[in-house]
Amino acid sequence: MVSRKRTLATCSAAHALHDGLSDVTYVLLPLLAQTFGLSLAQVGLIRSAHRASMATFQIPAGLIAERVGERNLLALGTLIAGAAFLALGYAPGFWAILVALFFAGVGSAVQHPLSSTIISHAYPAEGRRAALGTYNFFGDVGKFAFGGAVSLLLVAGISWEAPVIGFGLLGIATAVAIFLYVNNTRDGRAPVGQAEPAGKSAAGWGIRSPLSFTALCLIEILDSSTRTGFLTFIAFLLIAKGLPEGWAVLAVPLILVGGMAGKLACGFLAERYGVARMIVLTEIGTGCGILATLALPSATSFLLLPLIGVVLNGTSSVLYATVGDYVEQDRLPRAFGLIYTLGSLCGIAAPLGYGLLGDLHGLETAIAVIGIAVFLTVPLAALLKPAAASRLRSA
Numbered sequence: 001m002v003s004r005k006r007t008l009a010t011c012s013a014a015h016a017l018h019d020g021l022s023d024v025t026y027v028l029l030p031l032l033a034q035t036f037g038l039s040l041a042q043v044g045l046i047r048s049a050h051r052a053s054m055a056t057f058q059i060p061a062g063l064i065a066e067r068v069g070e071r072n073l074l075a076l077g078t079l080i081a082g083a084a085f086l087a088l089g090y091a092p093g094f095w096a097i098l099v100a101l102f103f104a105g106v107g108s109a110v111q112h113p114l115s116s117t118i119i120s121h122a123y124p125a126e127g128r129r130a131a132l133g134t135y136n137f138f139g140d141v142g143k144f145a146f147g148g149a150v151s152l153l154l155v156a157g158i159s160w161e162a163p164v165i166g167f168g169l170l171g172i173a174t175a176v177a178i179f180l181y182v183n184n185t186r187d188g189r190a191p192v193g194q195a196e197p198a199g200k201s202a203a204g205w206g207i208r209s210p211l212s213f214t215a216l217c218l219i220e221i222l223d224s225s226t227r228t229g230f231l232t233f234i235a236f237l238l239i240a241k242g243l244p245e246g247w248a249v250l251a252v253p254l255i256l257v258g259g260m261a262g263k264l265a266c267g268f269l270a271e272r273y274g275v276a277r278m279i280v281l282t283e284i285g286t287g288c289g290i291l292a293t294l295a296l297p298s299a300t301s302f303l304l305l306p307l308i309g310v311v312l313n314g315t316s317s318v319l320y321a322t323v324g325d326y327v328e329q330d331r332l333p334r335a336f337g338l339i340y341t342l343g344s345l346c347g348i349a350a351p352l353g354y355g356l357l358g359d360l361h362g363l364e365t366a367i368a369v370i371g372i373a374v375f376l377t378v379p380l381a382a383l384l385k386p387a388a389a390s391r392l393r394s395a
Helices: 001-034 040-056 056-068 071-087 092-110 111-122 130-156 162-181 211-239 251-273 277-297 298-326 329-361 363-382 385-394
Strands: none
Touching: 001 040, 001 092, 001 130, 001 298, 040 056, 040 092, 040 111, 040 329, 056 071, 056 111, 071 111, 071 162, 092 111, 092 251, 111 130, 111 298, 111 329, 130 162, 130 298, 130 385, 162 251, 211 251, 211 298, 211 329, 211 363, 211 385, 251 277, 251 298, 251 329, 277 298, 277 363, 298 329, 329 363
16 A cells, blocks of 8 residues: 555656646746747747657657566656756757757656556556546646746746756656656566466557447547647637736636646546546536637636636546556556547647637637537447446456
8 A cells, every 4th residue: 555655656746747847848938039049930849849759759658668667667758858957957059959858758758658557557446546636636736836936936036047957857856766666567577578477468459448448549539639729719719708818818727727626536536436427527517618608708707717627627537547447457558658649649730720710710610619529528438338347347
């Protein structure tokens, strides 16, 4: 029990670190542009390089971890991310910044699939959804903490280099903690190239229920597209409805505050009420909430945003904790790599697609489609019941 809690605490700290490093770039890019005279194209290229490296290396991270161990690769990735931010603090110009943030993305790419796998191994049955919900919650804690720390230090007259170097050192220290405090989930298994005992190794992707796993992936695609699309355009909708711009820009932080509570609560609620039921409840709540922002006055819509955030972000805790229901334990790294890569790709494609729809048919039409599309997850959730039930019978 102590080992499980220690594993959860360490992986949650790693999640806070990596998500904090990833999202603090939003705060750093304007500072870097001002310091080094970067063009908007250069700023865009830096951000794209960071996000592309994170998206590209998630599945390879899962495959490599199956050979070298999840803990070992997670520690190495965290070390790379920390070293990259340390280098960023001493970067002399554009190319050094580009390379540093590219490798920061490579290092952070390992975190989501491998931490989720390690926690799933530590909590193979009871408590897994609550554990992954807790882990999911700490990612948002890191986003707020790192961005807030930089902002406060800048107000205090401290230059951006100091916190960036501090983040790098923290990353290196976290890598050491992962190696020391997380059990290697590959310990006790046969060395690479030797046969494992019967029943210990899964062939291919190790998917026990292809239909249910496919449904889970489709739900993830719809859920991520809805979340990123709504977060991208909600402020524009509120401004169009007459809300002052200064208030409208607070829309995303309000949603994220509600989302933190949702990620934590939905993991625990799924343990009690079941996966399919929680997905249906959160997705229907999300769709109704998004459509309500179109129908309600701007001020009421604004006040509704934290509640929308609870269900909009809460579904993710249920989805990620369900991967282990349909995939063999030995193949969890690659399965989590796939799930997180799908989410990353939707984060790139959905804002572009909904933006084009808004340009062609109006912003309100785009928001309406975002709200309606999420209801497609409801029939898909029904496909998750048989596999989950069979898993419980076999446990």
